[in-house]
Amino acid sequence: MxxxxxxxxxxxxxxxxxxxxxxxxxxxxxxxxxxxxxxxxxxxxxxxxxxxxxxxxxxxxxxxxxxxxxxxxxxxxxxxxxxxxxxxxxxxxxxxxxxxxxxxxxxxxxxxxxxxxxxxxxxxxxxxxxxxxxxxxxxxxxxxxxxxxxxxWRRHRIETDSVRAVYRAAAGALAAVGTPHAEAARRSMTLALNDAHDVMAPDLATATRHRPEDPDTRRLLDALRLAVRLGEVVSALVWEGRPLPPGVADLPLQMAGRLLPTGKSASAGHGLVPAEKAASARDRRSPAVRALLELCETADAEAGADVILSLPARxxxxxxxxxxxxxxxxxxxxxxxxxxxxxxxxxxxxxxxxxxxxxxxxxxxxxxxxxxxxxxxxxxxxxxxxxxxxxxxxxxxxxxxxxxxxxxxxxxxxxxxxxxxxxxxxxxxxxxxxxxxxxxxxxxxxxxxxxxxxxxxxxxxxxWPDSAGSWAAAQTDAALLAVRRYRDLAPNATPAQRQTLRRAAYRRLADARRAAAQAHAEPVPAKRRLPDWEATIVAAEQVCDAVTARTLADTAHSAGDHAPGSP
Structure with a gap:
């Protein structure tokens, strides 16, 4: 945009x-x-x-x-x-x-x-x-x-806007679930998350050494942690492909209102009753929907405390x-x-x-x-x-x-x-x-x-006619390696490790798509055709979405098995 x-x-x-x-x-x-x-x-x-x-x-x-x-x-x-x-x-x-x-x-x-x-x-x-x-x-x-x-006079305005953009993109992706635009909307959310990580990079570096003293910085880091978990849930819902009630699609905006209050919306989003009513019993059978509702109910620092925000260098x-x-x-x-x-x-x-x-x-x-x-x-x-x-x-x-x-x-x-x-x-x-x-x-x-x-x-x-093509191929290979690591390690990883693996995979895929687009924008000899990197990247994204949905379902099943009163 x-x-x-x-x-x-x-x-x-x-x-x-x-x-x-x-x-x-x-x-x-x-x-x-x-x-x-x-x-x-x-x-x-x-x-x-x-x-x-x-x-x-x-x-x-x-x-x-x-x-x-x-x-x-x-x-x-x-x-x-x-x-x-x-x-x-x-x-x-x-x-x-x-x-x-x-x-x-x-x-x-x-x-x-x-x-x-x-x-x-x-x-x-x-x-x-x-x-x-x-x-x-x-x-x-x-x-x-x-x-x-x-x-x-507007110290954290840029950081706040970047994190809030993730919640807006998540709402757009939920609204597009079950439509032909769902994948594009999910990619927009991924790009928003990438941008938020880049914008918050100095604060993330400080947070790895000690807890920030500034309450605004802590609030932004907590909101970004929750946004990372929200991204996992949205990716799973996009993979499931079942259209959601409008109330559920509005939940990310309610979360943003609670986590990132502004002068106009500081008191907004305290109640999730409309969304709960919109999500019928059939909808709540989906592990991803249940995870989304749980995130909304606990939209505070503890809700994202197990998320590691640092990402490997590009x-x-x-x-x-x-x-x-x-x-x-x-x-x-x-x-x-x-x-x-x-x-x-x-x-x-x-x-x-x-x-x-x-x-x-x-x-x-x-x-x-x-x-x-x-x-x-x-x-x-x-x-x-x-x-x-x-x-x-x-x-x-x-x-x-x-x-x-x-x-x-x-x-x-x-x-x-x-x-x-x-x-x-x-x-x-x-x-x-x-x-x-x-x-x-x-x-x-x-x-x-x-x-x-x-x-x-x-x-x-x-x-040097193959400069852009070689870089696109290298970026695509790096993305596929990150996807394979996520696929192989996610089932047995801790929640923090799983989030790191997932974010690294989606970020590498976004970088590969950018490099591929640049390579295709450059002229190439008629006898030399560039690989269809976009098809490879789309297939890898679908693998990531499937792994995300499966892992979320397995996590919900394990939680149900260990719940009080479970057989």
Missing amino acids: RAGFPLAAALRGVVALALPLLLGLWTGHMVAAVFAGIGALWGVGQDSSSPYRLRMQRLLAVGLAGALGLLIGELALLSGHTAPVAGCLVATAVFAGLISLCGPIRSVAGMHVLLGTIVGSGVPVPGPWWQPPLALLSGVLLVTVLSTSPWL PLPGRTVRLRYAVLLAACVLVAYISALLLHGPRGYWLPMTVAFIYKPDFGPVLRRAVHRCVGTVIGVAAIGAVAALTGNTPCALIGTVAVFGALMAVGVRHHYAVATTGLTGIVFVLVDLLGDHRPLYGTRILDTILAAAIVLVANFVV
């Missing part, structure tokens, strides 16, 4: 990009202001709606890596020769490629240390050598402050894959740098910078990224050309243009890469103009972007 219009992010983009330039215009230190604007530009590009701690980590990685790269590039440029600059770019690209596939924070840091090196080695800057890196870091810190300051590409990507990235950057030298001389930074932006397979399909980059550049060039013709490039008009394009970029980061590229293109034109480079580069930027995209596509699809 797409998020709504990110108004707060758009406002952050306006302030973060316009404020440094206004201060530079006021104080006369425009060079430092431009580099602060570059830092703000990169910060807005990595701003997100993730929890505030994760935002801070990501943005600090952007600022520190970008400033370090800028310093490295400046030192290489001081040599006055192209060979040290080329060697510096290649070495930085290898380093960036080696760390980029090792997780989201390292990926962002790797890309921005490379971008900083490209800008530092391609833009001669007057003044002290230390000024541009500090200015760039200050621009990123401005975005960090703007993005994380709402923590002061598998990362192997060392060979990372090394191959690093070498190809370095080769692409070197080819782009040489091409820029031949076409434009020593100030041609746009080509290698575009390569660094496009060749990010962990950010999505490379072909789609390349196409969106070209489309966004063409639109951005046309837009900034029209603005320049209308305003005459006066400083105030340029700063106003940056503010508008900053908001556009912030929206594009969340909705469409081509839109984000349109905003970035217009901002870079203005920043370069404020540095004193007034050359008409409209057509040049379009051609450079197309050339950079061609370099990346050749490397990705001619030199």
Whole structure:
């Protein structure tokens, strides 16, 4: 489901990009202001709606890596020769490629240390050598402050929303039981659980060492524990396939009202009488329905106390894959740098910078990224050309243009890469103009972007055509292994072990589906057909659902055998 219009992010983009330039215009230190604007530009590009701690980590990685790269590039440029600059770019690209596939924070840091090196080695800057890196870091810190300051008055809002989304998805899955949409609804609940685990990751790490002192954090962890158990019950009901009364489908929302109260619903959900009446005696013969009713009756800390929330880390590409990507990235950057030298001389930074932006397979399909980059550049060039013709490039008009394009970029980061590229293109034109480079580069930027995209596509699809397919196959194998472990170990596992095995299996399947979709989005030779990973993943999900239903039934049967008065 797409998020709504990110108004707060758009406002952050306006302030973060316009404020440094206004201060530079006021104080006369425009060079430092431009580099602060570059830092703000990169910060807005990595701003997100993730929890505030994760935002801070990501943005600090952007600022520190970008400033370090800028310093490295400046030192290489001081040599006055192209060979040290080329060697510096290649070495930085290898380093960036080696760390980029090792997780989201390292990926962002790797890309921005490379971008900083490209800008530092391609833009001669007057003044002290230390000024541009500090200015760039200050621009990123401005975005960090703007993005994380709402923590002061809405500390747990993002975490609460992510956990509440699991209960909403569970209600949707229960409503879809017995219909053709049941499996898709169950997958939505799985994705919501995955997201909640990711959002709550810092709190989960703390909870493994000691019980959190903050009552709100404890409440969220208890709600997530119960949501994990709820996911098991819903999966079993989806497998059974018998339509449920509407009252039963509403039970997750009543649970959320009790566990995650808001100003409007703090007193909601205290009674489950309507749901109990809706669940007839025939319905309550289902172990899953009985388990659901029991969860609702005991929706408190004890109801999920036996659930272990930690999950095994996601598998990362192997060392060979990372090394191959690093070498190809370095080769692409070197080819782009040489091409820029031949076409434009020593100030041609746009080509290698575009390569660094496009060749990010962990950010999505490379072909789609390349196409969106070209489309966004063409639109951005046309837009900034029209603005320049209308305003005459006066400083105030340029700063106003940056503010508008900053908001556009912030929206594009969340909705469409081509839109984000349109905003970035217009901002870079203005920043370069404020540095004193007034050359008409409209057509040049379009051609450079197309050339950079061609370099990346050749490397990705001619030199390494099976990169996405190999990763999808590896992810699918990892998912099948997790499913087999769940199938074989669940019957004799403790409740905590069973929940961990089940969540790991469903999470691996979701990761495999994402990798398969990315592989199918990339072009492949006509003679080479990709496996039907989706069919394999669907079959594995059905195995998981069956194991879940069987285990829940066996648990209910064992509980009945040991109940007081049982034979």
